[in-house]
Amino acid sequence: MTTMSNLLKRFRIGASRLPLVVLFLAAGPALANDLHGTGDDVLSQFFNRLKTITDDGRLFDIAATSEHLGISLHEEPTALQPGLELCTGKEGAVGARKIKIVSDQRSWYRNLPTGVPNMPVPGFIVNLPSGVGDATLKYDIRRVAPCGNRPAFLGDEANLEFSGLPSFTCITYRDVRKYLPEAKPANATDGVSVYTYHGSASDETGTYASFTFRLGADCAVSANIVQSQNLGNRFLRARAQYQNCVVKAEQEACVNRNPASGYVTLLDQLRAHSIAVCGALADFYEQEPAQGSMPDVILDRGNGSGTLCGRKYW
Numbered sequence: 001m002t003t004m005s006n007l008l009k010r011f012r013i014g015a016s017r018l019p020l021v022v023l024f025l026a027a028g029p030a031l032a033n034d035l036h037g038t039g040d041d042v043l044s045q046f047f048n049r050l051k052t053i054t055d056d057g058r059l060f061d062i063a064a065t066s067e068h069l070g071i072s073l074h075e076e077p078t079a080l081q082p083g084l085e086l087c088t089g090k091e092g093a094v095g096a097r098k099i100k101i102v103s104d105q106r107s108w109y110r111n112l113p114t115g116v117p118n119m120p121v122p123g124f125i126v127n128l129p130s131g132v133g134d135a136t137l138k139y140d141i142r143r144v145a146p147c148g149n150r151p152a153f154l155g156d157e158a159n160l161e162f163s164g165l166p167s168f169t170c171i172t173y174r175d176v177r178k179y180l181p182e183a184k185p186a187n188a189t190d191g192v193s194v195y196t197y198h199g200s201a202s203d204e205t206g207t208y209a210s211f212t213f214r215l216g217a218d219c220a221v222s223a224n225i226v227q228s229q230n231l232g233n234r235f236l237r238a239r240a241q242y243q244n245c246v247v248k249a250e251q252e253a254c255v256n257r258n259p260a261s262g263y264v265t266l267l268d269q270l271r272a273h274s275i276a277v278c279g280a281l282a283d284f285y286e287q288e289p290a291q292g293s294m295p296d297v298i299l300d301r302g303n304g305s306g307t308l309c310g311r312k313y314w
Contacts, residue, residue: 042169043171043175043179044179046169046171047175047179047180049068049070050180050209050223050225051180051199053065053068053160053209053225054197054199054200054207054208054209055200055207056199057199057200057202057205057206057207057227058227059159059207059226059227060141060156060205060227062074065139069107070108071107071108073139107137109135109136109137109162110134110135110168111134111135111164111167111168112135112167112168114169115168116132116166116170116219117134117166117167118132118133118167119132119166119167119170119217119219119221121214121216121217121221132164132165132166132167132219132221133163133167134164135162135164135165135168136163136164137161137162137163139160139161141157141158141159142156142158142159143156155228155229155232155235156229157228157230158227158228159224159225159226160224160225160226161222162222162223162224164222165219165221165222165223166217166219166220166221170218170219171211171219171220172219173185173195173213176211176220180197180209182197183195183196183197183211184197191214191215191216192214192215193212193213193215194210194211194212194213195210195211195213197210200227201233202232202233203232203233203290204229204232204290205227205229205231205232206227206228206231206232206233207225207226207227207231209223209224209226210223210224210226211223234285234288234290234291234292235285235288236294237288237292237293237294237295238281238284238287238288239281240294240295241284241288241295242281242284243298243299243301244295244297244299246274246278246301247299247300248277249270249273249276249277249278250270250273250274250301250309252273252277253269253270253309254270254308254309254310257269257309262313263306263308263313263314266308266309267308270309
């Protein structure tokens with residue numbers, strides 16, 4: 001009979017806010033639902049699990065996530081109780097609640113002999129040279145309470161991170177294109193590029209999965225699944241309504257502006273007027289019905305870099 005050790009040898013190697021919930025995985029006996037088969041089989045199973053969680057859109061549901069992962073997880077509250085701390089201006093309050101999640105099984109997501117432990121990552125501009133650490137599953141949920149009378153909107157968010165991915169197995173650009181062809185590439189800054197796959201979307205939340213690559217490293221350094229209220233259709237509608245209000249308020253302020261005003265002075269005037277007229281994005285979110293449709297027209301602010309009220313300052 002082929003042992004698990006032999007199967008693992010067949011793996012291939014290819015070329016904000018303070019969280020309110022923190023989840024941990026504890027080591028234990030070997031997992032019955034471990035990944036198995038050839039290297040391509042293991043990659044296929046990993047991508048299937050990632051896509052299933054992203055499409056299901058229930059990352060706030062720990063039991064559902066546990067089932068999809070094939071890892072038994074449960075909550076274990078710490079002594080630190082919920083609170084409304086770190087309230088800063090209009091940015092919202094972040095509660096100091098922590099929930100510990102433990103497992104009675106060792107996760108299949110761990111360092112493997114065929115992984116690339118401490119894979120070197122070259123430095124680029126502000127990103128210093130580094131090494132990728134151990135394969136670690138991180139799962140946190142952030143719940144946000146409002147602070148002040150008119151807080152800026154900051155939605156609840158759940159994040160499942162496959163940290164130290166190369167220590168588990170090497171996933172290349174080609175692998176992402178093969179197993180998740182709907183994922184779209186985007187270049188970030190400082191030598192970082194990301195492939196993103198958008199899954200479940202509802203009025204309340206949206207969910208996506210992403211793979212992060214660094215310039216000069218063959219393997220993705222991490223994979224994430226994120227579910228957020230900021231990606232839900234209700235928030236997107238509220239943001240569009242808010243943007244329309246701000247554009248109209250700024251147009252009114254431009255009509256009544258002092259032509260001699262400098263850029264900074266005029267910018268402050270536009271912001272003050274839009275806040276006085278429109279309030280905060282959170283106000284629009286609270287007023288937005290749970291179900292609805294996007295505005296027929298979403299106005300463009302039309303102010304490019306260095307331009308205000310149609311005047312180019314630089």
